[in-house]
Amino acid sequence: MKKIAVIPGDGIGKEVVAEGCKLMDALGVSYQIFNYDADYWLQHKQGISDQQLEELRTFDAIYFGALGDPRLPKMEHGKDILLKMRFDLDLFANVRPIQLLDVNHSPLRPEIANNIDIVIVRENTEDLYRGLGGRFKAGQIDEVAIDERIHTRAGVRRIVEYAFEYAVKNNRQKVTLVDKHNAIPNGGQLWLSVFDEISKGYPNIVGEYQHVDVACAIMVAQPERFDVVVTSNLFGDILSDLGAGLVGGLGLLSSANVNGNGIGLFEPVHGSAPDIVGMERANPLAAFATLAMLFKHVGLLDECEQLLYAIKQSISQDITTPDLDGKHTTSQVGEYIISRML
Numbered sequence: 001m002k003k004i005a006v007i008p009g010d011g012i013g014k015e016v017v018a019e020g021c022k023l024m025d026a027l028g029v030s031y032q033i034f035n036y037d038a039d040y041w042l043q044h045k046q047g048i049s050d051q052q053l054e055e056l057r058t059f060d061a062i063y064f065g066a067l068g069d070p071r072l073p074k075m076e077h078g079k080d081i082l083l084k085m086r087f088d089l090d091l092f093a094n095v096r097p098i099q100l101l102d103v104n105h106s107p108l109r110p111e112i113a114n115n116i117d118i119v120i121v122r123e124n125t126e127d128l129y130r131g132l133g134g135r136f137k138a139g140q141i142d143e144v145a146i147d148e149r150i151h152t153r154a155g156v157r158r159i160v161e162y163a164f165e166y167a168v169k170n171n172r173q174k175v176t177l178v179d180k181h182n183a184i185p186n187g188g189q190l191w192l193s194v195f196d197e198i199s200k201g202y203p204n205i206v207g208e209y210q211h212v213d214v215a216c217a218i219m220v221a222q223p224e225r226f227d228v229v230v231t232s233n234l235f236g237d238i239l240s241d242l243g244a245g246l247v248g249g250l251g252l253l254s255s256a257n258v259n260g261n262g263i264g265l266f267e268p269v270h271g272s273a274p275d276i277v278g279m280e281r282a283n284p285l286a287a288f289a290t291l292a293m294l295f296k297h298v299g300l301l302d303e304c305e306q307l308l309y310a311i312k313q314s315i316s317q318d319i320t321t322p323d324l325d326g327k328h329t330t331s332q333v334g335e336y337i338i339s340r341m342l
């Protein structure tokens with residue numbers, strides 16, 4: 001039996017993950033809950049310790065909600081909990097599928113929206129998110145703030161290889177590198193040279209390049225031009241929220257943080273949504289789609305397929321929360337999904 005850890009997190013993270021846990025209970029899938037969240041951080045002034053991380057390492061998958069609490073406006077605990085897991089477990093690939101589930105929930109014209117089927121493979125351990133830089137003379141008129149973008153050849157190589165391997169294993173035809181090497185040339189040339197070298201080893205997969213600004217326009221106007229997209233940490237973060245907007249919003253998008261050999265961390269793309277917490281308005285479908293990715297990772301393939309089907313049914317039957325113009329609560333959507341699975 002594979003081992004599953006659950007970290008609900010803050011805000012609606014707790015609410016949507018609770019629905020996923022009810023489903024695991026109903027299916028007899030066991031899991032262990034760890035409350036690493038804002039309350040924990042405020043109480044202990046620390047997130048996940050090295051020892052606690054060693055314990056998490058013994059699991060096959062982590063089901064994570066979201067972090068974000070108004071009492072910690074600088075997201076101090078994000079660094080010590082979520083980024084610690086992504087960095088220290090070396091989960092370098094953040095895989096974010098952007099698929100249209102129902103054309104009525106896209107702001108695009110149906111003939112364009114129907115073509116959305118993109119997988120964003122976002123580098124997860126480098127770039128601006130490493131926190132390199134500093135703030136000098138804070139608050140003064142001559143203040144200087146520096147955030148440094150860092151890319152390593154090894155880090156770029158492994159994510160580009162992951163994207164091409166993902167394309168082969170999932171019958172995808174094209175991998176597009178999205179970057180900005182015309183204006184940010186140092187890292188840009190590194191990405192481009194590694195991408196060109198690796199794409200030569202995959203003659204059956206088309207390798208293409210787009211600048212990130214143009215890529216945003218293409219994603220909206222001609223989404224069919226993208227299949228697998230590989231990109232750096234910041235650009236991947238932005239592009240996937242743009243993708244969310246095209247297919248019905250953040251309440252639908254799931255993601256996997258993986259490294260191709262071992263533990264995976266699975267989380268909805270959305271945050272803790274403090275504006276709707278406690279109102280039973282949180283859409284649990286992203287958390288269910290996330291659970292489907294986790295099920296696939298731990299070998300529960302039938303459960304994965306059934307869950308993806310139940311999510312589609314919930315949307316087509318209008319058993320949805322207000323973000324999808326539905327009248328149902330978080331737990332009612334959860335109950336429906338569970339009823340379709342049993």
Ligand SMILES: NC(=O)c1ccc[n+]([C@@H]2O[C@H](COP(=O)([O-])OP(=O)(O)OC[C@H]3O[C@@H](n4cnc5c(N)ncnc54)[C@H](O)[C@@H]3O)[C@@H](O)[C@H]2O)c1
Pocket residue numbers: 012016065066067068069075082250251252267269270271272273274275276281282283284286321323
């Ligand atoms: N991975 C993470 O843990 C993560 C990711 C993004 C943001 N955050 C944190 O979350 C907090 C809020 O950030 P934000 O408001 O920029 O982003 P957010 O994703 O929490 O919310 C953005 C908007 O989308 C809505 N929304 C998000 N998920 C929804 C769902 N499942 N159902 C219905 N509506 C949903 C919210 O109500 C809000 O209006 C911040 O503290 C931020 O740092 C955490």
